[in-house]
Amino acid sequence: MPPLTAPKSGDALFASVDRVNAELFTLTYGAIVRQLLTDLEEVEEVNKQLDQMGYNIGTRLVDEFLAKSNVSRCVDFKETADVIAKLGFKMFLGVTATVTNWDAEGTSCSFVLEDNPLVDFVELPDTCQGLQYCNVLSGVIRGALEMVSMKTEVTWVRDMLRGDDAYEMRVKLIKQVPEEYPYKDDD
Template sequence: MPPRPLPQLEQINAEIFTLTYGSIVRQLIADFEDLDEVNKQLDQMGYNIGVRLVDEFLAKSKMGRCSSFREAAEVVGRQAFPMFLNVAANVTNWNTDGTECSLILADNPLADFVELPEEYKGELRYSGLLCGVIRGALEMVNMDVDARFVQDMLRGDEVYEIRLRLKEHRAEAFPFKDDD
């Protein structure tokens, strides 16, 4: 499936965005003083964004319905990421059942300029918000997924890798017919 042209959206300055996100993470750390809790909060914030953002995405991108998780993951990586973050994510490393895959990001605008202090390197999922967004958005289209960072350039890995795992595909429970 070739990527479609991106819809024209209003854009904001990338540095404002990056620095705002950085301040949020910093403030969370100052407020909660516990990195586990911070990770949870970031994920929750992402989830709240995701459940709304999916509407925006479907409305603006004029995408049709995805028939499989495989297709949905491609759409997330090839359409949604470029549309909202201006970076594309490669979808690879499928397991044989087609229920798990990896989104590979070579560049992460959230983490520009960031260098994690040593004491945070072990636990903090700096860009964990993205996982929450994906989880929230896919949940709204009847896919329960689990998303987490398995590689993070901030911790010294080569790329950013988000592992997606499909827990349940609830398409059958959907009350409308697809083709009317």
């Protein structure tokens, strides 16, 4: 069944969203990470906090995405991943991701970002080994997917801040939660 309305392109979505100055956003995010490192002292705790912050953001961003993108319900996890990569990343970060490395079951894939606006002006000191600086993004994806009934696990595989050639998140579908709409028959 074709969608009722055609989705907007990623570029059109990016142009239609109110946003703050990219440099201000990048610097503010960096200040948040720095403050978490100071307050929590343990890098693993900072990673957990960034993921939880992202999760909370993702649960709210999905509503805006669905309202502005005119995307109809995706039929499976593969289609959902493609929409996130081409429309979601473009709408909120101004970049697109490549979906790759699918497993045989179609329940696990990678999002590869060659550009990441969160890391402009960032160099990790040696004291921050183990810090997943962009962990907020994995939380956003996890939270957004949970709001559309997909329980996922998101982990970082590659990180350019650590010398890799790209940013890569592995997204694994744990289970698809059926939507339950209570039916009350008053007749």
